[in-house]
Amino acid sequence: MALDPKLRDDIIAAVDKSFDAQIKFTQDMVRHVSTRGNEHTMQDFMFRAMQSRGYTMERFEMDREALARHPGSGAWDDLHSHAPVVVGIHRPREEKGRSLILQGHVDVVPEGPVNMWATPPYEPVIDGDWMQGRGAGDMKAGCASNIFALDALKSLGLQPAATVYLQSVVEEESTGDGALMTHLRGYRAQAALVSEPSAETLTRANIGVIWFQLEVRGVPVHVQRMGTGANAIDAAYRVIGELRELEKDWNQKKGDSEYFRNIEKPVNLNIGKIAGGDWASSVPSWCKVDCRISILPGTNVEVAKREIVDRVAAFTRGDAFLSNIPPTITFNGFQAEGFVLKPGSDAEAVLGRAHESVFGKRLETVTSLAYLDSRVYVLFDDIPALNYGAISRGVHGFDEGVNLPSLKKVTTAAALFIAEWCGVEKIAD
Amino acid sequence: MALDPKLRDDIIAAVDKSFDAQIKFTQDMVRHVSTRGNEHTMQDFMFRAMQSRGYTMERFEMDREALARHPGSGAWDDLHSHAPVVVGIHRPREEKGRSLILQGHVDVVPEGPVNMWATPPYEPVIDGDWMQGRGAGDMKAGCASNIFALDALKSLGLQPAATVYLQSVVEEESTGDGALMTHLRGYRAQAALVSEPSAETLTRANIGVIWFQLEVRGVPVHVQRMGTGANAIDAAYRVIGELRELEKDWNQKKGDSEYFRNIEKPVNLNIGKIAGGDWASSVPSWCKVDCRISILPGTNVEVAKREIVDRVAAFTRGDAFLSNIPPTITFNGFQAEGFVLKPGSDAEAVLGRAHESVFGKRLETVTSLAYLDSRVYVLFDDIPALNYGAISRGVHGFDEGVNLPSLKKVTTAAALFIAEWCGVEKIAD
Numbered sequence: 001m002a003l004d005p006k007l008r009d010d011i012i013a014a015v016d017k018s019f020d021a022q023i024k025f026t027q028d029m030v031r032h033v034s035t036r037g038n039e040h041t042m043q044d045f046m047f048r049a050m051q052s053r054g055y056t057m058e059r060f061e062m063d064r065e066a067l068a069r070h071p072g073s074g075a076w077d078d079l080h081s082h083a084p085v086v087v088g089i090h091r092p093r094e095e096k097g098r099s100l101i102l103q104g105h106v107d108v109v110p111e112g113p114v115n116m117w118a119t120p121p122y123e124p125v126i127d128g129d130w131m132q133g134r135g136a137g138d139m140k141a142g143c144a145s146n147i148f149a150l151d152a153l154k155s156l157g158l159q160p161a162a163t164v165y166l167q168s169v170v171e172e173e174s175t176g177d178g179a180l181m182t183h184l185r186g187y188r189a190q191a192a193l194v195s196e197p198s199a200e201t202l203t204r205a206n207i208g209v210i211w212f213q214l215e216v217r218g219v220p221v222h223v224q225r226m227g228t229g230a231n232a233i234d235a236a237y238r239v240i241g242e243l244r245e246l247e248k249d250w251n252q253k254k255g256d257s258e259y260f261r262n263i264e265k266p267v268n269l270n271i272g273k274i275a276g277g278d279w280a281s282s283v284p285s286w287c288k289v290d291c292r293i294s295i296l297p298g299t300n301v302e303v304a305k306r307e308i309v310d311r312v313a314a315f316t317r318g319d320a321f322l323s324n325i326p327p328t329i330t331f332n333g334f335q336a337e338g339f340v341l342k343p344g345s346d347a348e349a350v351l352g353r354a355h356e357s358v359f360g361k362r363l364e365t366v367t368s369l370a371y372l373d374s375r376v377y378v379l380f381d382d383i384p385a386l387n388y389g390a391i392s393r394g395v396h397g398f399d400e401g402v403n404l405p406s407l408k409k410v411t412t413a414a415a416l417f418i419a420e421w422c423g424v425e426k427i428a429d
Numbered sequence: 430m431a432l433d434p435k436l437r438d439d440i441i442a443a444v445d446k447s448f449d450a451q452i453k454f455t456q457d458m459v460r461h462v463s464t465r466g467n468e469h470t471m472q473d474f475m476f477r478a479m480q481s482r483g484y485t486m487e488r489f490e491m492d493r494e495a496l497a498r499h500p501g502s503g504a505w506d507d508l509h510s511h512a513p514v515v516v517g518i519h520r521p522r523e524e525k526g527r528s529l530i531l532q533g534h535v536d537v538v539p540e541g542p543v544n545m546w547a548t549p550p551y552e553p554v555i556d557g558d559w560m561q562g563r564g565a566g567d568m569k570a571g572c573a574s575n576i577f578a579l580d581a582l583k584s585l586g587l588q589p590a591a592t593v594y595l596q597s598v599v600e601e602e603s604t605g606d607g608a609l610m611t612h613l614r615g616y617r618a619q620a621a622l623v624s625e626p627s628a629e630t631l632t633r634a635n636i637g638v639i640w641f642q643l644e645v646r647g648v649p650v651h652v653q654r655m656g657t658g659a660n661a662i663d664a665a666y667r668v669i670g671e672l673r674e675l676e677k678d679w680n681q682k683k684g685d686s687e688y689f690r691n692i693e694k695p696v697n698l699n700i701g702k703i704a705g706g707d708w709a710s711s712v713p714s715w716c717k718v719d720c721r722i723s724i725l726p727g728t729n730v731e732v733a734k735r736e737i738v739d740r741v742a743a744f745t746r747g748d749a750f751l752s753n754i755p756p757t758i759t760f761n762g763f764q765a766e767g768f769v770l771k772p773g774s775d776a777e778a779v780l781g782r783a784h785e786s787v788f789g790k791r792l793e794t795v796t797s798l799a800y801l802d803s804r805v806y807v808l809f810d811d812i813p814a815l816n817y818g819a820i821s822r823g824v825h826g827f828d829e830g831v832n833l834p835s836l837k838k839v840t841t842a843a844a845l846f847i848a849e850w851c852g853v854e855k856i857a858d
Contacts, residue, residue, distance in 0.1 A: 112707050270660070280721040
């Protein structure tokens with residue numbers, strides 16, 4: 001049932017009216033250097049922002065043991081964040097509509113070499129249609145959008161006529177444990193809206209992601225006695241060559257996946273970080289390589305991990321240098337399966353109507369090749385999780401930004417979606 | 430003129446008698462963690478050791494400007510040591526013999542991962558015939574040997590009948606600027622003995638060494654949008670592939686070098702250290718690779734550097750990713766030519782006799798593929814520089830050690846060499 005046209009227009013106007021405040025809020029978020037493990041003040045900011053709006057607040061630690069028991073958790077190592085998960089709870093006067101999770105993550109990836117940015121990464125700069133800064137796109141603009149979509153209703157004297165959980169999580173860029181923790185804590189709703197910067201599209205299907213670290217050790221010698229290949233860095237690159245073969249093999253299975261078969265190369269192995277050796281004139285004795293590989297939906301994580309380990313082991317046995325000290329593979333982050341958002345849900349239909357009201361055209365669905373927290377709600381809550389947000393640029397790169405006109409539109413669409421999905425009721429005097 | 434047999438036997442006995450003290454002195458040296466830039470206390474120890482023995486002491490800073498004007502200096506960067514050079518000067522009562530430089534370096538290469546050592550790297554452990562520890566072989570045992578060879582004469586009431594400079598330098602493992610600084614300071618003698626661990630052989634010819642850092646930059650993107658090869662780490666490895674071709678080309682010229690043509694692969698490119706990227710799920714935007722390549726004697730350093738730069742530039746132009754942001758090559762350490770020790774010098778003959786007295790066999794000459802400070806004395810002082818020292822193991826690697834019976838023998842040979850080369854005189858009452 002479509003929204004009343006008057007209410008629709010009121011919501012559109014309300015989002016527009018508070019958009020300057022939404023921009024300022026987003027800028028305040030970007031100023032927090034909330035890289036992995038450093039999200040404490042950012043989460044306190046989110047806690048206060050929701051508390052001041054009257055939400056019932058819960059803040060909880062990640063439960064390492066509970067996570068470890070769940071097959072969807074990441075590998076917990078020394079780099080794992082200890083920042084809490086923050087949830088603002090809205091309970092209606094009367095539970096008439098459908099409940100909803102509004103989710104966003106506040107952790108950001110490292111900014112990289114600062115001199116490759118046109119402006120300081122944690123100083124949000126607005127230039128024309130863009131706000132630039134690390135996390136502006138991925139996904140602080142989305143976190144703010146969740147809050148301001150509800151604010152728009154409130155400014156009209158309205159609130160959702162169903163329970164809404166405003167979830168602010170961490171660890172989205174490394175394990176997905178923040179989102180999983182909300183599931184383990186017992187939060188459940190009939191749909192979820194995750195406001196990742198999806199470029200005004202709905203994510204239909206999403207790749208799974210596995211992280212691992214390859215470590216090669218070797219007995220070094222003075223460079224004067226170096227033999228061909230007896231070098232941990234060179235040896236690591238030989239292993240990488242074999243992993244590229246595995247990547248090829250996995251891509252050849254794309255035909256089995258409806259939403260991936262038309263993508264040229266859905267499975268990507270990223271050699272994200274490397275460190276090795278101590279001295280230019282010493283043959284390096286060690287090399288560590290941080291890798292990220294994706295798996296097609298339906299691929300079991302444990303099976304994929306076993307395949308990685310077996311391939312490396314088989315390659316190692318045939319390599320004169322590596323066979324002496326076989327490299328180790330440590331799974332150290334995401335161990336996450338992909339998902340497909342089943343077409344035809346009511347939630348998708350409601351978002352589609354909201355989107356059309358704002359954009360005047362159909363909501364397109366796309367396949368994503370990046371990890372998304374939505375997987376938790378699709379795979380483990382078995383609910384429609386709608387990954388939907390603004391146009392961004394430079395995500396995980398330099399001069400990251402969010403497109404502000406796009407942000408206003410998707411915030412409006414989110415507010416319309418909430419109003420129709422949850423229904424609205426008057427705020428009690 | 431061979432030494433008097435009585436004197437020879439006395440010297441052999443004297444070195445033997447003080448060898449326990451020599452071992453202890455070497456152990457004390459190994460306990461100093463004198464990696465690059467951290468040689469201050471080590472040099473103070475050497476200063477005090479020579480001063481207490483009555484040498485006239487000089488200690489001087491490295492003169493950056495003077496070094497920069499000299500073609501044999503290394504590239505001075507932030508990692509360059511500021512530790513002083515220490516020289517102990519012996520002047521005879523009567524200048525009758527031939528003057529001599531006794532040289533050693535106290536800097537050591539990094540120990541690497543400590544857990545790959547059987548014993549703590551800076552705790553000198555004696556096990557059977559070996560003393561183990563970083564720098565025990567390369568070349569603290571040699572530094573101590575220089576001092577104890579003179580001590581042996583002194584214990585007989587004798588001293589060299591010529592000026593002897595006991596030089597303790599730094600930067601041998603990175604630029605060779607310490608040795609060059611002694612030259613720039615004006616120290617000159619008729620021969621030099623450098624007690625590197627040459628396994629009881631004399632170094633006839635020595636490779637030149639150039640250090641450089643390759644840096645690749647690129648515009649990173651989220652791994653979901655990675656294209657083939659648009660990855661700074663992968664791109665760096667493609668450049669390394671091209672540098673391996675250059676290495677091959679340079680090795681093909683080995684026929685021109687009398688002392689290198691029978692070595693299978695005299696020119697070695699070492700990929701010594703690598704660092705790149707910030708995050709497993711971000712396509713890396715940067716990669717730095719520390720390289721060391723050798724050049725055959727007679728190859729001009731500037732010509733070789735130009736060839737490296739040109740080869741990388743040409744390769745870059747043909748690479749879709751690299752051509753956008755060409756990598757940089759920074760020369761950041763050794764810029765040192767190789768040398769050939771001319772056969773037939775008196776100094777070599779004297780060392781040959783000393784060696785035969787101790788070992789009962791001819792002194793063998795070998796070609797070295799590692800940088801040696803001796804190049805300063807051969808190339809710029811135009812004197813015979815004898816690179817001669819003990820048997821070692823694990824140099825630039827793990828469980829580095831010096832063979833103690835070998836050390837005693839080469840110390841004895843050094844003492845005999847000094848006695849014959851400089852002549853001896855009675856110490857004044």
